[in-house]
């Protein structure tokens with residue numbers, strides 16, 4: 420029986436950079452989940468009888484929300500739901516399932532790299548039939564609906580058992596509980612030279628993969644250990660836990676410190692990698708060398724043709740604006756287009772769908788390709804492995820050669836977390852007001868060449884997204900970028916992105932903080948960070 424339940428709108432259900440994210444207790448308010456899910460359905464058309472994919476990263480509250488979403492999907496008239504066993508689907512795996520089975524769309528439950536647990540973060544995001552995050556047109560419609568919603572519909576039925584692979588019924592909707600790993604592993608096998616990777620591991624290649632007690636554990640164990648023959652124990656923290664073992668499942672040098680330290684030891688494995696809460700981010704560390712995500716994107720693009728799935732070459736490369744310009748130089752050399760988009764994976768979807776770009780990446784440890792419509796942590800790891808298997812060189816040697824060929828983009832991101840929202844907005848407003856006066860002025864010895872508030876004009880659908888980050892470009896190819904995070908759940912997070920381009924062969928091996936010192940102080944002076952936020956140092960440097 421379908422129940423119609425009266426409800427009242429919440430005023431804070433605006434999806435951010437990647438869906439709606441709030442603390443779990445916030446999501447547990449009466450009808451909070453139901454209002455948002457109904458608003459998603461109310462913003463879509465033509466899904467009657469079609470398939471909806473549902474899965475999440477296994478964090479606290481995942482199971483409860485899946486049951487609600489299933490009963491509401493049945494009431495809304497979907498014909499079939501595909502759910503990962505135990506409610507698990509990594510974000511890239513969900514994207515793949517949507518595409519492979521021609522689903523109408525999918526609901527992904529995740530707060531990505533944010534911590535999980537009864538008082539930590541949760542998130543809900545809608546992906547469209549191309550497998551990618553809903554574009555702003557849809558997220559705006561969902562938000563508008565959340566402001567006016569008066570009722571939701573739900574099937575009155577007991578919870579389903581999602582722990583066994585099976586086909587179940589929920590009213591007239593069929594529910595298929597699927598193996599969350601199988602389709603994804605098959606896709607990876609179609610893109611990469613698994614026999615060559617197997618031979619590399621058989622030859623003694625050693626790797627450490629930190630799944631951070633998050634969703635990639637089962638995927639990495641199946642692919643790296645079971646299919647490719649990496650030694651047992653290669654995958655660390657491989658069991659997904661609802662609270663990620665109390666850690667932030669964020670694969671950066673702060674939260675994946677243990678892996679970093681292992682990789683800096685003298686007898687370190689050949690290759691180290693990690694992924695985040697929902698499996699779409701990656702961290703790459705060679706023996707004794709951390710590869711910045713921006714450099715990783717450039718390196719992957721330059722060498723992708725070595726993997727069977729990309730043997731035909733790349734159509735183009737896309738990167739988010741704050742990501743370093745390292746990939747631009749690769750695109751130039753390959754004679755292909757480089758697209759600069761706002762932060763957030765949703766902006767890559769049109770470029771991938773239109774066949775304009777093959778590989779995309781963000782400085783925030785996200786890389787991916789046209790194989791799905793999300794960034795993909797394990798994909799990046801496997802492409803790296805494929806390149807290592809072909810080139811038979813160390814990560815360090817490959818990075819060094821790359822910098823000698825293209826120059827090096829020294830890069831860091833400084834995050835000031837949980838700052839007062841008014842102070843953060845004031846800082847950005849003040850910068851914006853000064854943009855026109857900056858060109859030609861000198862800051863910490865650097866001359867400003869141009870300054871703007873980044874706006875993106877989508878070449879495929881013609882839409883414009885304004886106010887996507889303040890850019891201050893200096894003569895010589897260095898720059899600082901300021902923007903406020905769109906994924907945080909408490910206060911505001913100021914992100915300062917700092918980049919210096921260096922082509923002098925004698926200066927390619929500097930410590931990043933030394934290479935960036937003058938730019939860091941220019942950023943502080945320009946944005947008045949300490950006086951406006953009360954902070955004298957960033958909380959996280961990546």
Ligand code: G1P
Nearest residue numbers: 436437763764781783904905906
């Ligand atoms: C952050 C990252 C961005 C990424 C997003 C979702 O968004 O900066 O690159 O796409 O998470 O993983 P932000 O908090 O900066 O808005």
Ligand code: ZN
Nearest residue numbers: 531532697699
């Ligand atoms: Zn993520």
